[in-house]
Amino acid sequence: GAVVSQHPSWVICKSGTSVKIECRSLDFQATTMFWYRQFPKQSLMLMATSNEGSKATYEQGVEKDKFLINHASLTLSTLTVTSAHPEDSSFYICSCEKGQGRGEQYFGPGTRLTVT
């Protein structure tokens, strides 16, 4: 199997502050990692694709200056929500691709972000 962790599992922050979420592949290297957002009772929406050592590719409608992604190593990607607002409250899930380009993605347990 392949294990992916996320930290923190939940976080509450005040409006205007920034929050960093980490995604780690524990037993394999992931050249590509993905960040998704899931609102209550909705499906997962891809926010961005992160490739190690290069800039992330953001989906249409996702603000790259608000959602900063860093993929500095083959086992770690971070998502920073800058100047968070209540509408950013959501469930953020990362996935790591095993076997480049073959679509085998392993998902983290998710991070529940609540902005007050």
Place this chain on the structure above:
Amino acid sequence: KQEVTQIPAALSVPEGENLVLNCSFTDSAIYNLQWFRQDPGKGLTSLLLIQSSQREQTSGRLNASLDKSSGRSTLYIAASQPGDSATYLCAAFLIGGATNKLIFGTGTLLAVQP
């Protein structure tokens, strides 16, 4: 633009019943089709992955089929159990363009009544 939809949106069945979840996608040029399970407030658990060249995959009480030409996939659950209660998501993996990506369906919320 690839769109993935799932029917029904919610399903409630008595324990022991066999059931079928449906997934449809608009663009048949998929690389593979995956089924996931998601428990409330949790991440995703991969159930089955069907490559575009395959017709079906089986794992225990689960069987997933794929018909690319019609843009459909089904997940068959045999002898359902209360522990099967969860949201089931299908996702089509696309290759090409700026990035390869998974496009998720709308999900089916399954409740198996004891």
